[in-house]
Amino acid sequence: MCYNSIMNNILEEKILPNVMKPARYVGNELNAVHKDWDKTPIRVCLTYPDTYEIGMSNIGIQILYYILNQGPDVLAERVFAPWPDMEEQLISNNLPLFSLESRKPLDQFDLLGISLGHELTYTNIVNMLSLGNIPVRAKDRRDKDPLVMGGGPCVFNPTPVEAFFDFFVIGEAEEILPEMVDLFRKSKGENRELKIGELAKIPGIYVPSLKNKVKKRFIKDFSNTPYPTKPIIPFIEAVHDRAVVEVMRGCKWGCKFCQAGWTTRPVRERQMDKVIELADQILKNTGYEELSLVSLSTSDYSKISELARTLARKYEKKRINMSLPSMRTNTFSVELAKDVSRVRPSSVTLAPEAGTQRLRDVIGKQMSEEDILQGVSAAFTAGMSAIKLYFMIGLPTETDEDLLGICQLAKKILSIGRTKTKRARVTVNLATFIPKPHTPLQWERQITIEETLAKQHLIKDNLKVRNLDVRWHQAEASFLEGVFARGDQKLAAVIEAAWQLGCRLDAWSEHLKFDLWQKAFAECRIDPHDYLKALDPKAPLAWDFIDTGIPKEVLLRAANQG
Amino acid sequence: MQRIKVKYTKGEAVKYISHRDLMRTFQRAIRRAELPMAYSQGFNPHMKISWGQALKVGATSSGEEAILQIDGWLKPAELMAKLNEKLPLGIEIVDASVV
Numbered sequence: 194m195c196y197n198s199i200m201n202n203i204l205e206e207k208i209l210p211n212v213m214k215p216a217r218y219v220g221n222e223l224n225a226v227h228k229d230w231d232k233t234p235i236r237v238c239l240t241y242p243d244t245y246e247i248g249m250s251n252i253g254i255q256i257l258y259y260i261l262n263q264g265p266d267v268l269a270e271r272v273f274a275p276w277p278d279m280e281e282q283l284i285s286n287n288l289p290l291f292s293l294e295s296r297k298p299l300d301q302f303d304l305l306g307i308s309l310g311h312e313l314t315y316t317n318i319v320n321m322l323s324l325g326n327i328p329v330r331a332k333d334r335r336d337k338d339p340l341v342m343g344g345g346p347c348v349f350n351p352t353p354v355e356a357f358f359d360f361f362v363i364g365e366a367e368e369i370l371p372e373m374v375d376l377f378r379k380s381k382g383e384n385r386e387l388k389i390g391e392l393a394k395i396p397g398i399y400v401p402s403l404k405n406k407v408k409k410r411f412i413k414d415f416s417n418t419p420y421p422t423k424p425i426i427p428f429i430e431a432v433h434d435r436a437v438v439e440v441m442r443g444c445k446w447g448c449k450f451c452q453a454g455w456t457t458r459p460v461r462e463r464q465m466d467k468v469i470e471l472a473d474q475i476l477k478n479t480g481y482e483e484l485s486l487v488s489l490s491t492s493d494y495s496k497i498s499e500l501a502r503t504l505a506r507k508y509e510k511k512r513i514n515m516s517l518p519s520m521r522t523n524t525f526s527v528e529l530a531k532d533v534s535r536v537r538p539s540s541v542t543l544a545p546e547a548g549t550q551r552l553r554d555v556i557g558k559q560m561s562e563e564d565i566l567q568g569v570s571a572a573f574t575a576g577m578s579a580i581k582l583y584f585m586i587g588l589p590t591e592t593d594e595d596l597l598g599i600c601q602l603a604k605k606i607l608s609i610g611r612t613k614t615k616r617a618r619v620t621v622n623l624a625t626f627i628p629k630p631h632t633p634l635q636w637e638r639q640i641t642i643e644e645t646l647a648k649q650h651l652i653k654d655n656l657k658v659r660n661l662d663v664r665w666h667q668a669e670a671s672f673l674e675g676v677f678a679r680g681d682q683k684l685a686a687v688i689e690a691a692w693q694l695g696c697r698l699d700a701w702s703e704h705l706k707f708d709l710w711q712k713a714f715a716e717c718r719i720d721p722h723d724y725l726k727a728l729d730p731k732a733p734l735a736w737d738f739i740d741t742g743i744p745k746e747v748l749l750r751a752a753n754q755g
Numbered sequence: 756m757q758r759i760k761v762k763y764t765k766g767e768a769v770k771y772i773s774h775r776d777l778m779r780t781f782q783r784a785i786r787r788a789e790l791p792m793a794y795s796q797g798f799n800p801h802m803k804i805s806w807g808q809a810l811k812v813g814a815t816s817s818g819e820e821a822i823l824q825i826d827g828w829l830k831p832a833e834l835m836a837k838l839n840e841k842l843p844l845g846i847e848i849v850d851a852s853v854v
């Protein structure tokens with residue numbers, strides 16, 4: 194019996210019947226691509242290193258999967274982080290972590306592509322490499338091992354995890370992929386160093402072992418860039434389970450804290466006819482009941498009202514609902530609100546980020562209270578009843594007055610809602626401000642866990658109102674996120690130590706073991722608080738070798754405005 | 756209005772899908788097949804389907820049942836053919852009849 198059938202037997206007989214949500218590990222979804230392993234020379238495995246439900250909500254993975262599988266000599270498969278029960282089963286049955294499509298162990302691929310979407314997935318990366326029989330550190334890998342590639346938002350400071358990667362794609366991958374595949378075609382069978390050296394010549398690729406300077410890649414012709422019209426439809430409900438059309442890249446606002454805003458420039462729109470064409474095809478190929486037009490700030494799309502109206506009217510008969518995440522209220526009219534809730538009432542999400550005008554000015558969030566109240570009122574008038582508000586705590590120069598401003602604003606919004614509907618409901622989400630690389634606020638300090646808890650309490654104590662819910666980020670999680678966001682190469686040892694101590698799935702509050710993280714820092718003799726301090730604008734930064742197209746002086750100047 | 760009872764299989768490829776997920780998968784196939792379904796009224800309209808007993812996760816079956824309410828009129832054989840074209844591997848309608 195060959196290896197694969199032994200593995201299949203163990204899986205079917207012993208493992209799958211005994212784990213939670215076995216469908217996470219089975220694949221076979223509609224639109225998944227199954228190619229002949231033996232007849233396809235270039236084999237890539239893609240992952241977002243968290244559970245299936247989280248990973249499958251990531252459009253980045255779907256885009257790369259689609260583009261790679263277009264190549265007749267390339268196969269792209271998927272793998273996600275196992276839940277602890279599955280990990281235990283794999284280890285006790287002596288099975289490696291395997292891909293969903295061909296059930297091949299990770300070490301049999303040529304390339305493993307890992308999306309770095311969140312700092313709290315870093316232990317999962319180490320865990321998945323280890324379970325997949327790939328040496329965790331890049332320096333220990335041999336010619337037969339896959340090359341391990343990183344991409345996604347966190348690569349704008351890859352230094353904390355660079356020991357685990359052979360190379361990184363900095364910026365947008367769509368145009369790099371074909372160049373990379375071409376290189377794989379030519380260098381099949383060559384040794385590792387040679388391949389890595391060649392990769393470093395591709396603009397936008399950073400190779401840690403060569404320490405090359407790198408300039409971010411971005412696509413110029415966004416409208417004509419390939420986009421998956423047959424996305425995989427998960428059987429189990431993913432976090433975002435809907436048809437998604439990306440309508441725009443970049444954001445014109447330049448809020449000082451926003452890493453996505455500063456690293457995804459320039460702003461590029463997909464032409465309206467292309468958006469409509471994509472929406473048509475995706476809905477036809479998936480049968481989804483909801484269509485979401487996504488971007489960092491969808492209301493800035495130049496023809497948003499026309500687009501929303503066209504799509505809403507077109508799909509109302511088919512009972513397809515539309516959602517427009519990331520709206521700004523100043524462009525949110527009653528008409529637009531009505532268009533998006535034709536089929537089912539939807540909710541509105543707004544991010545004032547700070548509770549007072551003064552602080553919004555400090556952080557460069559150009560949103561006035563008038564705009565906010567007007568937009569909210571439009572939403573309630575159109576029949577929406579739920580408003581979600583996003584704020585940050587711990588922003589530079591923040592005082593209690595700013596925090597109480599959050600409470601006042603939320604209450605004002607709720608009372609506007611109450612004049613329109615009995616069902617009015619407001620949710621306040623509190624995130625801790627994390628200074629992120631390549632933003633004007635990258636030199637600021639991050640508040641401590643104690644300060645975070647005190648600020649959260651102040652707000653909660655002042656928002657005990659019916660139909661007003663407060664949610665907050667776990668202070669320990671924000672602490673770790675901050676450490677790794679502005680971390681450096683020394684932290685790889687901490688990540689490995691934390692993983693060895695048993696840290697996994699740290700983005701899940703029920704799994705985050707902060708005491709083990711503290712132990713890991715202590716073992717490595719690293720004080721994590723050092724990474725949360727204010728930085729000297731004249732001193733070099735760990736991520737200076739990455740050129741996002743925006744010089745440091747521009748960030749500094751922006752920091753000092755307002 | 757017309758009610759069509761379908762008998763379908765839940766095969767190896769989908770045996771680990773929960774009943775809830777199976778229902779959603781079915782509804783999406785119906786949408787892809789563009790069948791003229793009847794919908795409920797109200798705030799959150801949904802397709803009118805009555806489902807048989809939920810099958811245990813991990814079990815396969817050759818005869819699960821559901822009743823689809825059609826808005827208009829459709830030949831059961833046509834419904835079966837259209838739907839089978841759109842259902843994922845492992846789920847297949849083996850019989851359809853007006854009830």
Ligand code: SF4
Nearest residue numbers: 444447448451454489
């Ligand atoms: S916070 Fe929103 S509006 Fe501001 S730059 Fe970022 S994406 Fe744009």
